[in-house]
Amino acid sequence: MNIQKGALKIMVELREITKDNLEDVLSLKVSVTQSNFVSTTAHSLAQAYVYRKTAYPFAIYAGDTMVGFIMLGYYEVKNQYTLWKLLIDKRYQNKGYGKAALQLGINYLVSHFKVKEIFTGVRLENNVAKNLYQSFGFKETGYYNESQVEMKLDL
Numbered sequence: 001m002n003i004q005k006g007a008l009k010i011m012v013e014l015r016e017i018t019k020d021n022l023e024d025v026l027s028l029k030v031s032v033t034q035s036n037f038v039s040t041t042a043h044s045l046a047q048a049y050v051y052r053k054t055a056y057p058f059a060i061y062a063g064d065t066m067v068g069f070i071m072l073g074y075y076e077v078k079n080q081y082t083l084w085k086l087l088i089d090k091r092y093q094n095k096g097y098g099k100a101a102l103q104l105g106i107n108y109l110v111s112h113f114k115v116k117e118i119f120t121g122v123r124l125e126n127n128v129a130k131n132l133y134q135s136f137g138f139k140e141t142g143y144y145n146e147s148q149v150e151m152k153l154d155l
């Protein structure tokens with residue numbers, strides 16, 4: 001997916017996490033004020049390992065630069081495909097990479113699994129993420145727990 005940065009077009013893509021880029025994935029960090037909103041990439045990759053049959057983690061690249069991490073998944077208990085994790089490194093935020101990565105994640109789930117709906121959970125105080133998801137058509141389902149609201153995208 002291309003995003004426009006002035007006169008320059010930047011290709012944003014999801015890439016497999018391998019031994020060659022693992023350390024870069026592990027070094028991705030959000031700002032201190034965002035640290036309660038998303039797990040570290042180390043924690044996320046541990047989850048991906050445990051749920052390796054139903055977790056789909058990717059590094060987000062803008063050109064040759066890793067800018068973030070996304071993990072999609074299938075939640076068997078609820079029979080739901082999910083946007084499990086999305087983070088853009090603090091150095092690359094507010095450049096359109098999150099929006100591009102979210103679109104690529106949706107495209108991945110649709111093309112590989114023919115999904116009709118995608119779920120995600122968002123921390124109640126994370127208005128930036130809520131606004132991003134709402135801009136794609138995600139709507140609150142009415143399900144809340146102590147710290148998150150569930151959102152759903154109907155395709």
